[in-house]
Amino acid sequence: MQLKTAVSARSASPWSSIRSLWFPAIIILFAASPAFSDDIAKGSSGWQQRCAGIRTSYNPQTELRSDLLTLETNDPRWPAFLAWVQAQQLATSTLIGLRTSPSTDAGKGIVFRWAPGTPWEQEVVIPFGQALAHLLVEREWRDLDFPQFFTSRGGMYGINLAERLFLLDPHSLTPWQQFFQAITAPSSPSAPLRSGRLSAVAPDGQSISMTFGANRVVPYSAARLSLDLRSILSDCSVYSFFQLYDQQHGAPPVASQQSPAPAASSPKAQSAVAVTPGRTVYDRHCSGCHGVNGDGKGLLATSLRPPPRDFTQGLFRYRSTPTGQLPTDEDLLRTVTAGLPGSLMPAWEPFLNEAERQAVVAYLKQFSPRFAPATPRDVLPLPSPPAATAEGVAQGEKLYRDSGCGSCHGDTGKGDGRSGKDLKTAEGNPIVPRDLTNKWSFHGGHTPQDVFQRLSTGMDGSPMASYRDVFSPTDLWNLIFYILSLSPPERPQLTSPSPAG
Ligand code: HEC
Ligand code: HEC
Known part of the structure; x- marks a missing residue:
């Protein structure tokens, strides 16, 4: 697992000067924003009342849609829209917890509260997969970020949050429930990590930075931010933006007979x-x-x-x-x-x-x-491992040296062999050989049988080939016992570099 780490220097980018360009516009927008009473504003029916009958250059002849935000990222209004979104603190969110109650999958997920304290405030349930991708890939949440939670539950290994919680109980959501309870408690030192906000927008509105917690700056594309905005906004609920845009750009263009507003192309x-x-x-x-x-x-x-x-x-x-x-x-x-x-x-x-x-x-x-063709598959035999012996391990070490594993995985198995530097997958993506001194990082598992299966089937699409025709089963087992002997008997624990959580 390797992530391009988001650089915090990004926040001090030249974009800040761009934001000041927008400053006058933002003032006007603030001044012109209607005063909302909470009960009317919240919920789409409240917005529907407010936007009823309003016509702008975006919807010259039709009502604004209250079920969908149709504004596309290539619309000329998009950059101004993002400046408005930022000024209204609309793209600000806090993670609230887990929703598991409905029996159907559709209502379950991780709950975020968007735009807190504004008329647009709303809770959104994000499907588990999307929320995991957000927390694991974009925010890079690892066990090390939450020492309070994990120190008392067997410690931290420097791995991603989902993998660590899975180790606590692979069959249920209980660890997730306990985790969210712990980090949403008012006294939790992890509380700041739950929030995020739009922190910078490039002038073309296409490159965006979100900041999570105190300083984790994550570059977003316009398409990515638009996904979030679509979950909380509709054309109707941003009607005041369309009005202000027209005010600042003069009269609506005459030729806009086409409308209805373009439907979002999904x-x-x-x-x-x-x-x-x-x-x-x-x-x-x-x-x-x-x-x-x-x-x-x-x-x-x-x-x-x-x-x-x-x-x-x-x-x-x-x-x-x-x-x-x-x-x-x-x-x-x-x-x-x-x-x-x-x-x-x-x-x-x-x-x-x-x-x-x-x-x-x-x-x-x-x-x-x-x-497509239902081709029959042959399942390779997976024998039970013999007992590991010291001679077997010594024999395995010799095989490791003689058969060139080290050229990729390194002489000591750290994954730093000379031929391992510029490897690519079949799809053309760079890939590094596994660190064989950390068996817990083997993606396919680290029992002797798991490793036997990897070495006999090979890993299609990756440079890691099959050795089924190279070694006898006995040799294969010896090689495996040697590889597994490279890891310490207990999984090494790490301590948090910065006790942020
Ligand atoms: C957070 C990102 C993420 C999400 C969400 C995710 N995957 Fe994956 N998936 C990956 C990554 C990364 C790999 C490649 C891992 C590797 O090469 O070891 C992968 C690999 C796979 C593979 C390939 C296994 C193989 O033998 O090569 C399958 C199958 C798969 N995922 C299915 C799914 C399914 C089904 C879902 C939804 C239920 C899902 N994934 C959701 C990140 C994700
Ligand atoms: C050409 C370079 C190369 C050679 C030679 C090579 N490997 Fe690998 N090996 C890799 C790469 C790359 C991966 C990671 C594959 C992936 O994630 O898709 C890997 C992964 C592995 C894994 C991890 C499997 C898992 O479940 O994650 C083991 C174990 C392994 N190799 C053992 C060996 C042994 C033993 C040999 C020698 C017999 C060997 N490798 C030779 C490149 C190589």
Whole structure:
């Protein structure tokens, strides 16, 4: 797991001068903002009353939509809109907690309160997958950020939050509930980490910075911010912006006979695939990282290196089948259920029931034509390991040296071998060999059998090949015992560099 770390220097960018350019506009906007009474303003019916009958250059002939924000990021009004959003403190949010009560997946998720203290204040339930992508990828939440919580629960390993909570109980949401209870308590030192705000906007409105907690500055694209804004705003609830924009840009253009306001083009509308239960789960929980089209280019994972798997390639690493063959449904289900430790692929058992996990597996297979013919798969044998002996480990060390593992993984297994520097995946993304001295970071698990499976199947799409035809099973076991001997007997604990949480 490697993340491009957001640089805080970004906040002191030349954009600050741009913001001052907008200053006069902001003053006018503040002055002109209508005084709202809370009861009218909150809820869409309140807004509907307010925007009824209002016509601007954006909606010359129709009512403003109260169900949707249709303003596109390439609209000429967009940069001014963001300046207005920033001035009204609309893009300010606080994480409130978990909602688990409804029996259907649709109402469950992580709750954020947006625009607190403004007429636009609203609680939004974000689907678990999207919220995880936000917390893990964009905010980079790790156990080290929350020492109070984890020190009393077995300590910290320097891993992402979802993986650490999964280790507390892989089958339920209880650790998540306890975690959110702890960090939302008024006395919690982690309280500041829960909030975020729009902190800088480039003049073209396309590059944006969000700041989370005290100083974690995260670059956003316009498309990314627009996703958040669409969850809290409608054309109707921002009618005062459209009015002010016209005031500042003179009379509305005459030629705007076209309207109604353009409908938001959603990627879903463009795709011909039918809406199935699997697709619903995928769009809600997986698309933020893997992309709505399965190409690994999710809007919330643009900074993730290597990126989430591109399903359109049909190449999977964690299989029970020989090199070149597709994974079985059970292989995919296992990955989805337990996640891939050491990566940002979360475990879904706490969040999705078995039927939902099966449905999403069926759906993700549709992204690659490789799955189309129902080709039979061979499942490679997975024997029980023999007892490890000192001679076996010594033999394994010799095999490690003789067979070139060290050229990539390094002589001591740290993952720093000379040929390991410029490796690429089949999709062309850089990848580094695993650190073999930390078996807890093996994505496919670290029991002897897990490692046996990786070495015999190979990891398709990655430079890590199959060694099934290279070694006898006995040699393979010895090699594995040697590799596992490189890790300390107990998982090393870390202490927080800065006790922020
Ligand atoms: C927070 C981002 C994130 C989310 C959300 C996410 N994934 Fe992943 N996923 C990843 C990453 C990163 C990888 C690649 C990890 C690796 O190479 O070890 C991955 C890999 C995978 C793989 C490939 C396994 C293999 O054998 O190669 C599958 C299958 C998968 N994810 C399914 C899902 C499904 C289904 C969902 C939604 C229920 C989902 N993912 C949600 C980040 C995510
Ligand atoms: C060409 C470079 C290269 C060589 C040679 C190589 N590896 Fe790897 N290995 C990798 C890379 C890259 C990964 C990470 C793959 C990924 O995440 O997709 C990896 C991953 C692994 C993993 C982790 C599997 C998991 O579940 O995360 C183990 C164990 C491993 N290699 C052992 C070996 C052994 C033993 C040898 C020699 C027999 C070897 N490797 C040779 C590049 C190499």
